[in-house]
Amino acid sequence: MIGKDNHQNGWLTGQTKSITFIVTKDCQLACKYCYLVGKNSKERMSGEVAKQAIDYIIAHESDFLEESVVWDFIGGEPFLEINLIDQICDYIKIELFKHNHHWFNSFRFVFTTNGINYNSDKVQSFIKKHKSHLNITITIDGTRRKHDLNRIWKTKEMEKGIMPKPEEERGSYDDVVKNIPLYLSQFPNASAKVTISSADISYISESVLHLYSLGIHEVNINCVFEDVWNEGDDLRFEEQLTELADAIIDGGYYKDYACSFFTEHMGKPLDCKLQNQNWCGAGRMLAVDAAGNFYPCTRFAQYSLREKKAWIIGNIHDGIDQNKLRPFLTLDRCTQSNQECIECEVAEGCAWCQGENYDAADTPTVYQRATAICKMHKARVRANNYYWNKLFRKLELEGIAKEEAEKHVKKSNPEIC
Amino acid sequence: MVTRKLIGQVTVDEKNEIQMLFERRNGLNELAKILTADNAELYEKLVKDLGETGTKFQAWWDTMGEKYRWESAEGGNWEINFDTCEIYLVTNE
Amino acid sequence: MLQYLIILLDDTSYSYCHYSDIKTERRLIGLDTLKRGILFAMKENLNIQFVYPDYELPEAYREVIDSIDHTDIKPSAVSDGADVVVVNGCRSLEQMTVDIGVSYVLRTDKSDLFANYRLIMEVLTQATRVNVVLTDVETFTDDDFAGYKRVLGELSENVEKLYVGGKTPQLNILTDRMMLDRMNNCGAGDNNLTLAPNGKFYVCPAFYMENETNDVGDLDSGLHVKNKQLYKLDHAPLCRICDAWQCKRCVWLNRKTTLEVNTPGHEQCVAAHLERNASRELLSNIRKCATFLPEREEIKEITYLDPFEIKEQW
Numbered sequence: 001m002i003g004k005d006n007h008q009n010g011w012l013t014g015q016t017k018s019i020t021f022i023v024t025k026d027c028q029l030a031c032k033y034c035y036l037v038g039k040n041s042k043e044r045m046s047g048e049v050a051k052q053a054i055d056y057i058i059a060h061e062s063d064f065l066e067e068s069v070v071w072d073f074i075g076g077e078p079f080l081e082i083n084l085i086d087q088i089c090d091y092i093k094i095e096l097f098k099h100n101h102h103w104f105n106s107f108r109f110v111f112t113t114n115g116i117n118y119n120s121d122k123v124q125s126f127i128k129k130h131k132s133h134l135n136i137t138i139t140i141d142g143t144r145r146k147h148d149l150n151r152i153w154k155t156k157e158m159e160k161g162i163m164p165k166p167e168e169e170r171g172s173y174d175d176v177v178k179n180i181p182l183y184l185s186q187f188p189n190a191s192a193k194v195t196i197s198s199a200d201i202s203y204i205s206e207s208v209l210h211l212y213s214l215g216i217h218e219v220n221i222n223c224v225f226e227d228v229w230n231e232g233d234d235l236r237f238e239e240q241l242t243e244l245a246d247a248i249i250d251g252g253y254y255k256d257y258a259c260s261f262f263t264e265h266m267g268k269p270l271d272c273k274l275q276n277q278n279w280c281g282a283g284r285m286l287a288v289d290a291a292g293n294f295y296p297c298t299r300f301a302q303y304s305l306r307e308k309k310a311w312i313i314g315n316i317h318d319g320i321d322q323n324k325l326r327p328f329l330t331l332d333r334c335t336q337s338n339q340e341c342i343e344c345e346v347a348e349g350c351a352w353c354q355g356e357n358y359d360a361a362d363t364p365t366v367y368q369r370a371t372a373i374c375k376m377h378k379a380r381v382r383a384n385n386y387y388w389n390k391l392f393r394k395l396e397l398e399g400i401a402k403e404e405a406e407k408h409v410k411k412s413n414p415e416i417c
Numbered sequence: 418m419v420t421r422k423l424i425g426q427v428t429v430d431e432k433n434e435i436q437m438l439f440e441r442r443n444g445l446n447e448l449a450k451i452l453t454a455d456n457a458e459l460y461e462k463l464v465k466d467l468g469e470t471g472t473k474f475q476a477w478w479d480t481m482g483e484k485y486r487w488e489s490a491e492g493g494n495w496e497i498n499f500d501t502c503e504i505y506l507v508t509n510e
Numbered sequence: 511m512l513q514y515l516i517i518l519l520d521d522t523s524y525s526y527c528h529y530s531d532i533k534t535e536r537r538l539i540g541l542d543t544l545k546r547g548i549l550f551a552m553k554e555n556l557n558i559q560f561v562y563p564d565y566e567l568p569e570a571y572r573e574v575i576d577s578i579d580h581t582d583i584k585p586s587a588v589s590d591g592a593d594v595v596v597v598n599g600c601r602s603l604e605q606m607t608v609d610i611g612v613s614y615v616l617r618t619d620k621s622d623l624f625a626n627y628r629l630i631m632e633v634l635t636q637a638t639r640v641n642v643v644l645t646d647v648e649t650f651t652d653d654d655f656a657g658y659k660r661v662l663g664e665l666s667e668n669v670e671k672l673y674v675g676g677k678t679p680q681l682n683i684l685t686d687r688m689m690l691d692r693m694n695n696c697g698a699g700d701n702n703l704t705l706a707p708n709g710k711f712y713v714c715p716a717f718y719m720e721n722e723t724n725d726v727g728d729l730d731s732g733l734h735v736k737n738k739q740l741y742k743l744d745h746a747p748l749c750r751i752c753d754a755w756q757c758k759r760c761v762w763l764n765r766k767t768t769l770e771v772n773t774p775g776h777e778q779c780v781a782a783h784l785e786r787n788a789s790r791e792l793l794s795n796i797r798k799c800a801t802f803l804p805e806r807e808e809i810k811e812i813t814y815l816d817p818f819e820i821k822e823q824w
Binding site: 362 | 818
């Protein structure tokens, strides 16, 4: 008798360190909601910088005791640097093995890509070579009209600051969607990442259903954290989510498809003692850029920041200054929240991004929570309540008790950064 | 047609043990694609490790099969779900 | 709650704390600015502390200063009438005439302190209070901490003898923790602010010396301390659970080392805990010889030197 393992579920359950390589600040697209204000085609990581970063991390194993590691590659568009990434991945594997590092037994290479180069020979050859350690998410925002509203091709004029007229914009939907069948054939359990901005709220419901129709069973979706929301957006958002809830439940999608907007655990008040954890993982992660500087998360690199100076915690030559990490590692929910957030009746599930908090704060601090997302969270809670009340009642009428319901509903695994 | 039948469950610690070996084996197999015999020392280490990991891997299934007395079938194999620690008998009918 | 206003009389006013005397060109505060600063303090019910340069002020300034109850912080070169005298380096203590009733601030670094700490003992036999300020604490290594622990131990033996002999001089790094029953930190940004010669307010003199654009308001528009909750103890996750109550909890050093005003660096925490532990030992030893501070509880024995090490237990 030969034992086998269910590969798709294979991942250790202990703590995971996320290490991000900002391999390029370039991208083929110029998405209108992109928080990366400093994208450019010049800052590309060299193989030497990547190696020195890996050497530092491996040599300091006692500072990185997490059971597992995610080597995350981000851009811009990471697959623009597929040759470099391939070299880095080879080097990581060899060095982990050579040094008997505990991460050799538990590592992944993770990518969030715009999907445009996905079918290229180089990317396909990379996937074949590293398949058992890959986790790739393609960003596709939904229907053509939603996707193309924001995710447009960059033009040469844009680099000079000249923006195209709306009728001249070229969407990227066709260039991405053509690669979805290949993607799903290689990663059948793959999920899609969707971003919501003010302009595309009206297309949320059709977009999630469209992604399901493409064969994507898990849609991770979130509103941007920046202060971009307009009057009435919350009501339109709630309406869209309610429509989506009806479609998912009436169409029976909940059995095999998940959407991260709907989760049982949200919308309750939180206790400042018992539920005081920070939401965001900044500081527990590590990012390195082309210059060899280390950051508590990629969102603290200068190209991600509108207003503030980069929060550099060290570099590949001098190592990590642990003092610069202390504020992140001692940060809790209530200390950074205002009184309204602390007393909020629907606080549970309200997310924040530490980088956006820092960028939007009145002083250079990570201890001031940005609240631009407040009304959108409250709208989501109302729709979420509707979803679960309707679903539980439906299941009940089918003879399934509430306690048993979770066996009949596919859960989403919202990615928390 | 492939059928999967639930035949047992292991403890979380036992699951962790085989999962770690599974991850290591995957890592070694991928490493074998990039390491060449030019790097003699490391190549030798890899070959040795592949052998040892394979042995430990099979030993786990043998030990667990013995311990839990799982059902088996001609031409079938056992499979573990790392999320649930459940063991399945997979057969091709 | 704001209680104190520190007024820097000149850009060359002597540092009495961690920050260095960066500005070398004299810029005396305008007389009108001085008067308005005093008026502000009176209306806000604040106690004023004047920080002096090393030259005599014009008569007109002295008259204005004397128009309000205040504390004078002066360098030893012009220490007449000072409430607090600042000296740089242990060697400066040798030539100093000690006045009873005056507090002395000794600004020292590790090499000076480790070599010359015995000079502090001589001053303590005469002075009421000595405040030691370690100007390079953020650079301390493990070896330096070992050295500091040794110095504290030796100073403690001498302080113990003085106390047992009936004298009760105060040495901040050893005796403050014995006397306290709660946090007693610098309080910059919370219970005190600084008025600089340019007429602007700062969290403390160090923020002014570092960069004049760090201001938190001015005499014309008033105070605008943004995120002022972060200067309070209850918004400092590491400090609010800490019992090194004598720690300066220097917000300027915090920001310099960790980039956050509410988060101390490792070195500040360890130095403060070495002092706390030395105080614990001192209190225990004095009590073996006499009844001392009976209303105060024992200082507990703890196993860490940096509260960050036990953050998982909070």
